[in-house]
Every structure is written in C-alpha cells, then in structure tokens.
Amino acid sequence: MVKGFHGIQGGLFMSEIRTRFAPSPTGYLHIGNLRTALYTYLIAKKNNGKFLLRIEDTDQDRFVDGSIEVIYKTLKLVGLKHDEGPDIGGSYGPYVQSERKPIYLEYARKLVEKGGAYYCFCTKERLDGLRKEADSKNETFGYDGHCRDLTKEEVDRRLQAGEPYVIRQKVPYTGTTSFHDELFGTITVENSTLDDGVLLKTDGLPTYNFANVVDDHLMKINPVVRGSEYLSSAPKYNLLYEAFGWEIPQYIHLSPIMKEPGKKLSKRDGDATFEDFYNKGYLKEAIVNYVALLGWSPGDDREFFTLDELEKAFDIKGLSKSPAIFDNNKLRWMNSEYIKKLSVEEFHKLALPYYKEAELPEDMNLMRISSLVKNRTEVLNEIPATLDFLINRLEYSVDLFIHKKSKTTLENSYENLSNAIDVLKELKDWTEEAIHQALSDLISELGVKNSLVFWPVRIAASGKLVTPGGAVEVLGLLKKEEAMERLQIGLEKLRAAL
Numbered sequence: 001m002v003k004g005f006h007g008i009q010g011g012l013f014m015s016e017i018r019t020r021f022a023p024s025p026t027g028y029l030h031i032g033n034l035r036t037a038l039y040t041y042l043i044a045k046k047n048n049g050k051f052l053l054r055i056e057d058t059d060q061d062r063f064v065d066g067s068i069e070v071i072y073k074t075l076k077l078v079g080l081k082h083d084e085g086p087d088i089g090g091s092y093g094p095y096v097q098s099e100r101k102p103i104y105l106e107y108a109r110k111l112v113e114k115g116g117a118y119y120c121f122c123t124k125e126r127l128d129g130l131r132k133e134a135d136s137k138n139e140t141f142g143y144d145g146h147c148r149d150l151t152k153e154e155v156d157r158r159l160q161a162g163e164p165y166v167i168r169q170k171v172p173y174t175g176t177t178s179f180h181d182e183l184f185g186t187i188t189v190e191n192s193t194l195d196d197g198v199l200l201k202t203d204g205l206p207t208y209n210f211a212n213v214v215d216d217h218l219m220k221i222n223p224v225v226r227g228s229e230y231l232s233s234a235p236k237y238n239l240l241y242e243a244f245g246w247e248i249p250q251y252i253h254l255s256p257i258m259k260e261p262g263k264k265l266s267k268r269d270g271d272a273t274f275e276d277f278y279n280k281g282y283l284k285e286a287i288v289n290y291v292a293l294l295g296w297s298p299g300d301d302r303e304f305f306t307l308d309e310l311e312k313a314f315d316i317k318g319l320s321k322s323p324a325i326f327d328n329n330k331l332r333w334m335n336s337e338y339i340k341k342l343s344v345e346e347f348h349k350l351a352l353p354y355y356k357e358a359e360l361p362e363d364m365n366l367m368r369i370s371s372l373v374k375n376r377t378e379v380l381n382e383i384p385a386t387l388d389f390l391i392n393r394l395e396y397s398v399d400l401f402i403h404k405k406s407k408t409t410l411e412n413s414y415e416n417l418s419n420a421i422d423v424l425k426e427l428k429d430w431t432e433e434a435i436h437q438a439l440s441d442l443i444s445e446l447g448v449k450n451s452l453v454f455w456p457v458r459i460a461a462s463g464k465l466v467t468p469g470g471a472v473e474v475l476g477l478l479k480k481e482e483a484m485e486r487l488q489i490g491l492e493k494l495r496a497a498l
Helices: 031-046 067-078 097-113 124-136 152-160 208-218 228-244 274-280 284-292 307-313 328-341 344-357 366-376 380-386 410-424 432-446 450-462 471-477 480-497
Strands: 018-021 050-053 117-120 166-169 176-181 185-190 198-200 224-227 251-254 257-260
Touching (some): 018 031, 031 224, 031 251, 067 274, 067 284, 097 117, 097 198, 117 152, 176 228, 176 251, 185 228, 198 208, 208 228, 228 251, 328 366, 344 380, 366 380, 366 471, 410 450, 410 480, 432 450
Antiparallel strands (some): 166 198
16 A cells, blocks of 8 residues: 655655654764755755654674764754654654564564565575575575465464564565666566565564664654665565555655766765765865755756745755766865855864974964965865965975976076065065065065066965965064074075076
8 A cells, every 4th residue: 555645845744754764773874874864854854844863883793883873963963953863752662673683573573474585594504505406507596485384383382482584475476577767767567576575583673674664654754865875775665565554655865976977976985975074174064965966956057045034945856866976076076165255263273283294383463364264165174285385485396486387487586585585574564565565665666577476476385386475474474583594594595596
C-alpha cells in the first residue's frame, strides 16, 4: 500500500511530513552525509513537517568513539535543528538503534509468523563453503535457501537447543517487485535476482536493511530520503512493508556526489569532510550553500542562499538524478564571495586566530590588516602565508623588480628606489597618509608614472609579488626602522645586479 501524496509547489503534502537523517557513527560527517541531512531538513521545513535525527549504530565494528558528538556538533553548527533525536527525545524513541534491540527481535519474529522471514541455522563454515563454490564458478554468492522450508517443529527444537541462528528475509522465487522513486520513476525487478538477506544477526542486532524499514515505519517517516546506492535494495524494502501489511512510504533516492566522473567522494581516498573544510577556514554558510547546489537547482541562475532562503526556495522538482561533481575551486570562489560580504569587524573576529598563528605582534594594526586582506582572502587558513612577509624578511629574486606592465627595469628600479629612500627617511610621522604624500610628491617631481616608484618600493618592502595592499599600505604596516632596512637591502640587491 502506497500512502497518497499531493504535489504542493512541487513539494510533498500529507497530514505531516516526517523526514529523518540517520547517520552511522563511523567517523566524521562527509559531504554526502551533510547534503542528505540538508535535503531531508529542507523537505521537512518546506512542508511544515518534522526533521528527526536517528543514530544507526548496529554495525558496532565500525563504531568510532566521539563520532556521535561530531554529528551533534555539525548539525548545530550549520543550523539544522532536529525536532526529535537521541539528545532531545521525542514520542518515537529510542533514537539510537542499538537501544532498540528488543524492538527488532519482536518484529523479526512477527515477520516469521507472517511468512516473510525464516530462521536460518547455517554455520559460518557452511556459508564460507558456499561462497568459495560461487567464487570458483565466477558467480555472485547468494544464500541457497537451505533453512527456508524447515518445519515449525524442527525450528522450535533447534531454538530450544540453543543453536545460533539468524533471521532471513523470505523473498519470493518468482514474480516481480516494483517501487516508485520521485527521481528515478518506477523500477521493476525480477524477484529471482534478489537473495534471502539476513535481517537479524546472531548477536540479536538487525542489519541495516531490516532496521531502517522497522524504524521508518514506527517513527512514521515519509518520505524516506537516502542515497541512490540503496536503489537496488528498495525492492526488498517494499517486500518487507508488504509482508508486514504496512503502508509504503514515498522514496527519494539522491544521486551521488563525485570527485570526478566515475569516482565518488570518499574519506578513505583523502577527500575532505565537512569538518576538514570548516577547520581550514571555509565559512559554514558557504559550505551549506555550495552543498545545497550539488544535485539541486532552484530553476534559475541564483547561486547564493541563506539557510532561511533555502527553506523557502527548496523544491524536490529541482533535484537531479545525475551525479553531482564536487568542484573545490567553485567552493573556494563561493567562500571568497561570502568573505567579501562580511563587514571588516565580522571578518576581523574570524581572522584573529590566524593572526595569532602567523605570530603577528600585538602592537601591529590588526584591524587595518583585516581591512586589507578581507577581499583578497578565499580561505581563512591562507591568511598566515599571506602575511608571512610582515614577520620575516623573505628571500627573493632581484628579477621581481622587473615588471613588464609597470615598465620597471633593474636600472629604473634602482634609481627610483634610491630616490624613495631619500624622501622616506626624512619622515617623522610614519603613517600611510604621510608615506603616500611623500611618494606622490616624489613622483610629481620626477615626472614618472606611479608604478615606476610604487613597484620597486613594494617589492623591496615585502619580497612578494602579491601583497595585501600596495606599497603605501605595506610600508604602513611595518615600523619605520624595519621598513627602511628592507628598502636598503632591496637597493643593495639592485646595485649588485647592475
């Protein structure tokens, strides 16, 4: 039975939309997980529904200490506030699967009674033998149904004897199973291609394929949103719903996020997680904005959305079934645009830890530095490298003084830098205003273009082709004594090269 939905602005409508984000606590939250959380959140909020957090920790071998806290922290950081979950409770808990073990046993037994599952007593040795036999024939392993038709008396006898068992799904040998997905349409598979997978393991914990169906039903989740890698399992989920006599929810299977065509993003391959990006100095707002566009389009050319704006604009009609390509350069660009929108004061607060990392002196005009570097910054963790020249006199090639566009040569750089040193050393007021006036007066007196003086002064003062601000700003950030020493060293480099 499929519960009816009616389109509302391309979205979903029922008595109450309830979506869930159900991560496994196996480490950090990767970008694909964040996108799933975001889309399930947006679907709920767009339809005045509820967004649930459920921890799927039945695979205890993959459990990583501290990862549940990472999930809480990340969701809070990006503003995805759940309405029900392990930390805040709700009417459908527990919200941690390992705490729901008795529930799964109860429903697995009910499924056996209804004919949708059976007890399997096959040993590990027997199953390993079947796998080896399949491998030798270059066939895909599938359980052979050895325990499928045991009599009730035989099952009871073996249970009473304390034999270890699993409970397997009883998939029909014949016929077909169909399911409908909002992105991929109706898909039909031959039941003969499906195997009798394990639902309840020997330790009493469920497999993902069983737990998510039971939990989604009991927690009234609809629609069910998950990755497209579960499309092949959806027929088996439908068979479980039908065996229980439960209504089948609406499915939305999200396309994968790829690092390149044919290769998915993977933490195992060194691809960054949300926390990696955040710790590097990407703004959370920029990350969320970019992730929202990985597989969803608003239907126009708009690229920038706050979370509130996403809640209003999100529409499942904009979801794509084609894989999304994660473009780190696009994320960098978007992050730089978010940084540019900050006020200098807002940027300054974010930049302070990086100034500390760069070991900038406390008496340096940090607010002035913020005003100079804000619009030149793409990612915050690049700030120390941008400002390294303020702390250390960098080694540089005399060739930096030669600049085709500025029309500087070694000869005119030497001459104009020498003249600049003469006027700057006379300044008693070492401010940007005074420095600018002195160099401007010199340029007027020499009758040359600004660049012929400013270029060699900036190169000598910084030792870098790219700096936050021009010659005047660079000199203004340095103390006069330090600035003059650097200019003199530059002059000596030029003299030696001529």
